[in-house]
Amino acid sequence: xxxxxxxxxxxxxxxxxxxxxxxxxxxxxxxxxxxxxxxxxxxxxxxxxxxxxxxxxxxxxxxxxxxxxxxxxxxxxxxxxxxxxxxxxxxxxxxxxxxxxxxxxxxxxxxxxxxxxxxxxxxxxxxxxxxxxxxxxxxxxxxxxxxxxxxxxxxxxxxxxxxxxxxxxxxxxxxxxxxxxxxxxxxxxxxxxxxxxxxxxxxxxxxxxxxxxxxxxxxxxxxxxxxxxxxxxxxxxxxxxxxxxxxxxxxxxxxxxxxxxxxxxxxxxxxxxxxxxxxxxxxxxxxxxxxxxxxxxxxxxxxxxxxxxxxxxxxxxxxxxxxxxxxxxxxxxxxxxxxxxxxxxxxxxxxxxxxxxxxxx
Amino acid sequence: xxxxxxxxxxxxxxxxxxxxxxxxxxxxxxxxxxxxxxxxxxxxxxxxxxxxxxxxxxxxxxxxxxxxxxxxxxxxxxxxxxxxxxxxxxxxxxxxxxxxxxxxxxxxxxxxxxxxxxxxxxxxxxxxxxxxxxxxxxxxxxxxxxxxxxxxxxxxxxxxxxxxxxxxxxxxxxxxxxxxxxxxxxxxxxxxxxxxxxxxxxxxxxxxxxxxxxxxxxxxxxxxxxxxxxxxxxxxxxxxxxxxxxxxxxxxxxxxxxxxxxxxxxxxxxxxxxxxxxxxxxxxxxxxxxxxxxxxxxxxxxxxxxxxxxxxxxxxxxxxx
Numbered sequence: 001x002x003x004x005x006x007x008x009x010x011x012x013x014x015x016x017x018x019x020x021x022x023x024x025x026x027x028x029x030x031x032x033x034x035x036x037x038x039x040x041x042x043x044x045x046x047x048x049x050x051x052x053x054x055x056x057x058x059x060x061x062x063x064x065x066x067x068x069x070x071x072x073x074x075x076x077x078x079x080x081x082x083x084x085x086x087x088x089x090x091x092x093x094x095x096x097x098x099x100x101x102x103x104x105x106x107x108x109x110x111x112x113x114x115x116x117x118x119x120x121x122x123x124x125x126x127x128x129x130x131x132x133x134x135x136x137x138x139x140x141x142x143x144x145x146x147x148x149x150x151x152x153x154x155x156x157x158x159x160x161x162x163x164x165x166x167x168x169x170x171x172x173x174x175x176x177x178x179x180x181x182x183x184x185x186x187x188x189x190x191x192x193x194x195x196x197x198x199x200x201x202x203x204x205x206x207x208x209x210x211x212x213x214x215x216x217x218x219x220x221x222x223x224x225x226x227x228x229x230x231x232x233x234x235x236x237x238x239x240x241x242x243x244x245x246x247x248x249x250x251x252x253x254x255x256x257x258x259x260x261x262x263x264x265x266x267x268x269x270x271x272x273x274x275x276x277x278x279x280x281x282x283x284x285x286x287x288x289x290x291x292x293x294x295x296x297x298x299x300x301x302x303x304x305x306x307x308x309x310x311x312x313x314x315x316x317x318x319x320x321x322x323x324x325x326x327x328x329x330x331x332x333x334x335x336x337x338x339x340x341x342x343x344x345x346x347x348x349x350x351x352x353x354x355x356x357x358x359x360x361x
Numbered sequence: 362x363x364x365x366x367x368x369x370x371x372x373x374x375x376x377x378x379x380x381x382x383x384x385x386x387x388x389x390x391x392x393x394x395x396x397x398x399x400x401x402x403x404x405x406x407x408x409x410x411x412x413x414x415x416x417x418x419x420x421x422x423x424x425x426x427x428x429x430x431x432x433x434x435x436x437x438x439x440x441x442x443x444x445x446x447x448x449x450x451x452x453x454x455x456x457x458x459x460x461x462x463x464x465x466x467x468x469x470x471x472x473x474x475x476x477x478x479x480x481x482x483x484x485x486x487x488x489x490x491x492x493x494x495x496x497x498x499x500x501x502x503x504x505x506x507x508x509x510x511x512x513x514x515x516x517x518x519x520x521x522x523x524x525x526x527x528x529x530x531x532x533x534x535x536x537x538x539x540x541x542x543x544x545x546x547x548x549x550x551x552x553x554x555x556x557x558x559x560x561x562x563x564x565x566x567x568x569x570x571x572x573x574x575x576x577x578x579x580x581x582x583x584x585x586x587x588x589x590x591x592x593x594x595x596x597x598x599x600x601x602x603x604x605x606x607x608x609x610x611x612x613x614x615x616x617x618x619x620x621x622x623x624x625x626x627x628x629x630x631x632x633x634x635x636x637x638x639x640x641x642x643x644x645x646x647x648x649x650x651x652x653x654x655x656x657x658x659x660x661x662x663x664x665x666x667x668x669x670x671x672x673x674x675x676x677x678x679x680x681x682x
Contacts, residue, residue: 084640086647110643178529183616183633185429185641193430207430210641213618217529219627220616222637226497230533233502 045322046315047075054080054088054101056223057187058303060244061124061340062101065331069323078323085187086210092118092306098316100306103187104210105285117309119358120284122351123327124340125275127266128192128299131251132238133231134158134175141166143257144199144290144298150238151179151196152206153215158236166257180230180239183220185210191301192240195289199259199298225249242301243268244339258298259290270297271341280347284354300341310361317360324355403658410652412645421652427618427634434649436656438618442535442630443657446610447603449539449624450546455596457543458550466558467580478555485548493609496541501532501613508536508625527623533615536624538633541613542603550599557591558584590671597668601661607632631657 052062059082066078080101083091088100093113106118130147132140137158142150146162149155155162159172182189193208206212214220221230224242228249231237238254243266246253255263264270277293280286288300305324311317328343328351335342343351407414414421417434424435461481465474508530515525561584569579585592615627616637631653639650 086641086643090643107643176529178531181616183611183629183637185638187641207428209430211429211638213426213428213431213433216617216619216621217626218617219529219531219533220614220629220637221533222497222612226612229498233505233532 049077052099056082129246129253148200148204175236179218413648442628450542453543462555493612496613505532538614553595594672
């Protein structure tokens with residue numbers, strides 16, 4: 001009995017082993033056939049999956065339009081994982097993904113990590129609101145200097161003369177100001193503090209980055225939704241929230257004095273005006289912060305897709321280009337409905353040319 | 362027949378010997394792999410944190426400034442926050458846990474014990490993020506006005522006003538994080554102290570009753586002295602858990618890097634900083650965050666090691682008694 005059962009076990013083990021080997025080989029060969037291209041007749045695009053990761057700021061837009069792209073092209077799957085711009089950049093540099101979403105530019109020190117170079121493809125932009133909660137006050141005007149003073153807690157009360165000077169005729173309460181900011185590292189923080197540095201030089205001393213050293217007594221909250229809820233639940237609170245979340249939470253936002261001296265409230269039209277006023281660099285990066293123009297809202301954040309300059313697989317290039325053309329084409333019409341500002345025509349044309357330049361090699 | 366079965370047993374013995382050796386080796390490899398894994402984690406994280414440790418020098422451990430734009434990374438404010446939150450959590454969780462354990466072992470009727478134990482264990486299975494979301498969505502807005510009124514009472518009392526007052530009194534704060542973590546570590550401290558109380562020899566308890574002790578006098582005179590080492594160990598293990606608690610703390614602590622005695626103000630803690638900031642970090646900034654992880658790992662080792670020491674000392678004592 002004993003011997004028989006152990007022989008059975010050995011036999012089973014051998015069979016199991018063989019099956020494993022066979023499966024492994026089978027898996028390998030089917031991978032090969034996928035890579036060589038199972039073209040679908042309908043779209044002419046290979047049935048492949050492209051993965052991207054990065055910025056959370058445009059994630060709502062990408063997820064919506066990529067879902068539409070995926071359902072238009074059966075067999076093609078484009079995934080976008082909103083893990084943050086920094087993580088997106090390092091995922092792409094490590095070849096873990098095929099493209100990255102980023103609100104921020106790649107730091108000079110990290111550029112060498114991208115084998116063969118990379119391209120910036122601008123996609124959409126969106127305003128960052130200065131939202132506040134002050135009972136009885138539903139319109140507020142702030143100049144960049146006063147805004148900077150409030151956020152670094154030099155100005156601590158709503159009836160401060162500096163705020164009154166921006167709002168002639170407005171009766172402000174003596175409520176204490178509570179500053180709410182992002183607790184997680186964020187491109188929104190980077191863009192917003194970059195704006196303060198540009199528009200309130202000499203006043204803003206906290207610098208600009210994805211996380212900054214906020215003064216004690218300010219409150220951190222996670223993500224845009226956390227900040228929005230924090231402002232909503234605290235009388236006297238002020239903070240920066242992206243446009244979509246500020247609207248979804250029903251926050252009131254302040255009108256900010258732009259470079260031309262006009263107080264402008266955050267809106268998609270005012271953001272498009274700012275994009276028109278922004279100077280675009282040769283690599284298609286641009287800075288719409290503190291842009292010129294009478295109607296420009298001064299705090300608008302750009303966002304980009306990062307791709308490699310060339311890919312070894314022709315199918316990857318074809319699908320990636322089709323995806324990006326969709327993002328810059330039909331998807332642009334959906335942008336406003338999703339609370340994002342579409343690119344101005346001149347920039348869109350340049351971005352499409354950049355997409356065409358992605359090569360196989 | 363007899364020779365046959367003898368041969369079979371000899372054969373069996375040889376096989377048994379081989380199997381025994383194989384088992385020993387396999388078990389030893391498994392045992393050492395844990396040590397190897399820990400060593401590898403420590404080496405690779407320290408290695409990844411090295412640029413920050415080198416760049417910041419001693420300042421990494423002694424500075425309270427965490428200023429990313431200006432490249433200054435000091436962990437002291439976060440270490441302080443971790444300590445404050447853990448101490449609040451321990452202060453809240455330990456009395457409650459000991460109370461629950463005494464109820465289960467000494468007071469509750471036998472039928473009621475199992476349901477209470479199950480319920481406590483159930484608390485331990487709730488994911489950390491659920492506690493965190495409950496903390497930030499429900500507890501923080503509810504508790505904010507209560508903090509305000511407490512701050513009002515102690516406003517002009519020296520010493521207490523530096524702890525319980527001071528703007529901005531906020532629903533997300535050291536205190537709220539401490540409360541949440543306190544709730545989270547209650548199950549583990551309860552189950553450890555319950556086991557310790559269960560080891561108290563009934564001869565001791567009966568002896569106490571025999572000389573006319575009430576139930577409380579019996580607990581004070583027989584259960585507590587016998588369990589002191591075990592309780593300390595349970596507290597230390599709870600402390601280890603509290604210090605490592607991440608997502609829940611990240612959500613409710615308010616993320617402000619300050620060293621402040623004001624419990625109702627926002628602060629920050631090491632694990633929470635890592636969770637909040639890692640995704641968007643690069644270069645030396647990322648290395649500094651990994652450095653926080655290394656320090657946290659070492660502190661947790663020390664606390665757990667201390668707890669183990671106490672447990673084994675407690676066991677030896679119990680053996681003698």
